[in-house]
Amino acid sequence: xxxxxxxxxxxxxxxxxxxxxxxxxxxxxxxxxxxxxxxxxxxxxxxxxxxxxxxxxxxxxxxxxxxxxxxxxxxxxxxxxxxxxxxxxxxxxxxxxxxxxxxxxxxxxxxxxxxxxxxxxxxxxxxxxxxxxxxxxxxxxxxxxxxxxxxxxxxxxxxxxxxxxxxxxxxxxxxxxxxxxxxxxxxxxxxxxxxxxxxxxxxxxxxxxxxxxxxxxxxxxxxxxxxxxxxxxxxxxxxxxxxxx
Amino acid sequence: xxxxxxxxxxxxxxxxxxxxxxxxxxxxxxxxxxxxxxxxxxxxxxxxxxxxxxxxxxxxxxxxxxxxxxxxxxxxxxxxxxxxxxxxxxxxxxxxxxxxxxxxxxxxxxxxxxxxxxxxxxxxxxxxxxxxxxxxxxxxxxxxxxxxxxxxxxxxxxxxxxxxxxxxxxxxxxxxxxxxxxxxxxxxxxxxxxxxxxxxxxxxxxxxxxxxxxxxxxxxxxxxxxxxxxxxxxxxxxxxxx
Numbered sequence: 001x002x003x004x005x006x007x008x009x010x011x012x013x014x015x016x017x018x019x020x021x022x023x024x025x026x027x028x029x030x031x032x033x034x035x036x037x038x039x040x041x042x043x044x045x046x047x048x049x050x051x052x053x054x055x056x057x058x059x060x061x062x063x064x065x066x067x068x069x070x071x072x073x074x075x076x077x078x079x080x081x082x083x084x085x086x087x088x089x090x091x092x093x094x095x096x097x098x099x100x101x102x103x104x105x106x107x108x109x110x111x112x113x114x115x116x117x118x119x120x121x122x123x124x125x126x127x128x129x130x131x132x133x134x135x136x137x138x139x140x141x142x143x144x145x146x147x148x149x150x151x152x153x154x155x156x157x158x159x160x161x162x163x164x165x166x167x168x169x170x171x172x173x174x175x176x177x178x179x180x181x182x183x184x185x186x187x188x189x190x191x192x193x194x195x196x197x198x199x200x201x202x203x204x205x206x207x208x209x210x211x212x213x214x215x216x217x218x219x220x221x222x223x224x225x226x227x228x229x230x231x232x233x234x235x236x237x238x239x240x241x242x243x244x245x
Numbered sequence: 246x247x248x249x250x251x252x253x254x255x256x257x258x259x260x261x262x263x264x265x266x267x268x269x270x271x272x273x274x275x276x277x278x279x280x281x282x283x284x285x286x287x288x289x290x291x292x293x294x295x296x297x298x299x300x301x302x303x304x305x306x307x308x309x310x311x312x313x314x315x316x317x318x319x320x321x322x323x324x325x326x327x328x329x330x331x332x333x334x335x336x337x338x339x340x341x342x343x344x345x346x347x348x349x350x351x352x353x354x355x356x357x358x359x360x361x362x363x364x365x366x367x368x369x370x371x372x373x374x375x376x377x378x379x380x381x382x383x384x385x386x387x388x389x390x391x392x393x394x395x396x397x398x399x400x401x402x403x404x405x406x407x408x409x410x411x412x413x414x415x416x417x418x419x420x421x422x423x424x425x426x427x428x429x430x431x432x433x434x435x436x437x438x439x440x441x442x443x444x445x446x447x448x449x450x451x452x453x454x455x456x457x458x459x460x461x462x463x464x465x466x467x468x469x470x471x472x473x474x475x476x477x478x479x480x481x482x483x484x485x486x487x
Contacts, residue, residue, distance in 0.1 A: 032353040033265045034300045045253065049352065051298035060304075075305050077296065080348045081255035081271030124298035126350075128269070129252050
C-alpha cells in the first residue's frame with residue numbers, strides 16, 4: 001500500500017503504538033444471566049463476547065459422547081455489522097467453521113475435560129466489532145468466560161497475533177496491519193508452563209525469523225495473561241463484596 | 246436502560262437492556278437499486294437473530310421460527326407506521342437508493358423480545374448517520390462523501406408494550422422468560438407519540454374480552470410516555486457529549 005508505513009523510522013506504528021506494545025485491553029466477566037459463564041472483551045477496537053453453557057448432558061448426537069471426557073463444542077460467529085462491509089453469512093461459512101475448530105482444539109488442550117465424562121461444554125463466541133486479531137480476542141474472551149462458568153482449566157489461555165515488518169516483530173496487529181501484507185502469526189499460549197496450545201501462520205516468512213517471532217508472541221501473550229489475571233481477581237473481589245463475605 | 250453504544254463499523258447502533266433481556270441493534274446502510282414497484286423509495290430490511298448464546302433454548306443453525314416471526318413483526322410495524330419516510334432514502338429516482346439493514350441481535354434472552362427490539366431499533370435509527378451521496382453528472386456514478394453525514398429523520402416515535410395473559414383474568418406487562426412460558430396468550434400493542442395505535446398483535450392463545458384489550462391499550466400509552474422520556478434523555482446526553 002503506497003504511502004502507508006506500517007512502521008515509521010522512529011518506531012511508531014499506524015496507531016501510534018510501539019512495536020511490542022499491546023492494544024488497550026478491557027474486559028468484564030459475568031455480563032449475562034442466562035449463561036453459566038460469560039465475558040466481554042475489548043482489545044483496541046475489536047470487541048468480542050464469549051458465552052459458556054455447561055457442563056451439561058450431551059444434546060443432539062448422543063453417539064458423540066465420550067465415556068471419559070467432556071466434549072467441547074465451539075461456535076464462532078461475527079455480527080453482520082462487525083466489519084466495514086456487511087457480512088452476509090455470519091454462520092456456516094468456511095472461515096467461521098475453521099475458527100470454531102481452532103477454538104475447540106485450543107480449549108481441549110486447556111480445559112480439564114476428564115473431570116466431566118459424558119457431558120458437553122458449549123462455548124459461543126461472537127465478534128461485535130472487528131479490527132484485527134479476531135482469533136486472539138476470541139480466545140481471551142472465551143478463557144474469561146470459562147473461568148466465569150467455574151470450569152477448571154490447567155492455565156489461562158492467552159492469545160496474540162504478531163506480524164513481521166522490516167526485521168521487527170509487531171505485537172497485536174490491527175486490521176490495517178493485517179491486510180497490509182504483513183506475515184502474521186497467531187499464537188495461543190498457556191503462560192505458566194510456556195506451552196503452546198495453537199500456532200497458526202499462513203504467510204511467507206524466512207525460517208531464521210521464526211524464532212524471534214515466536215519469542216515476541218510469547219512475551220505478548222504473557223502480557224495479556226497478566227491483564228486477564230487482574231480482571232479475574234477484580235471480578236472475584238467485586239463478587240465477594242456483593243455476597244457479603 | 247439504553248446505550249447508544251457506538252460500534253464504529255456500523256452506521257448506527259444501540260444496546261437495550263430490559264431487565265435481563267439484552268438486545269443490540271446495528272444498522273448498516275448500503276447502496277442498491279430500488280424495486281420496480283417503488284422507484285422513488287428506499288427500503289429497510291430488519292432481521293432479528295436469536296443466537297444460541299442468548300439462551301440454552303436455541304440451537305445453532307438456521308433461524309428458528311421465533312426469530313423469523315419476530316423479524317416479520319418488526320418489518321410489518323416499520324412499513325405500516327412509516328417510521329422513516331422511505332422517500333428520504335432515495336438518492337436518484339429509479340436508479341439508486343439506500344437500503345438500511347437493521348440487524349437486531351439478542352444477547353441475553355429473558356422474555357419480551359419484541360419490546361426491546363422496537364426500542365433498540367428506534368434508538369439505533371435516531372443514531373444513524375448516512376453519508377451524503379452525489380451523482381457525478383458526467384460519469385453518472387455515485388460519489389459517496391464519507392465526511393458529510395446527515396441524520397435520519399424519524400417521523401413517528403413508536404413504543405411497544407407487551408403483555409402476558411393468564412386465562413383471561415390476569416394480565417402481566419413486560420413478561421420475563423419464565424412468565425412467558427407459563428402464560429396462555431401474548432399480546433403486543435404498538436403506539437406512537439400522538440397516542441394512536443400502530444399495531445396490535447395477538448397470536449392465538451386464550452381469548453380476551455374487549456374491556457381487557459382496552460385496558461391494555463391504555464397501559465401501553467402510559468408506557469409510551471415513559472419510554473419516550475428515556476430515549477429523549479439518552480439522545481440529549483449523547484448530543485451533549487459530542
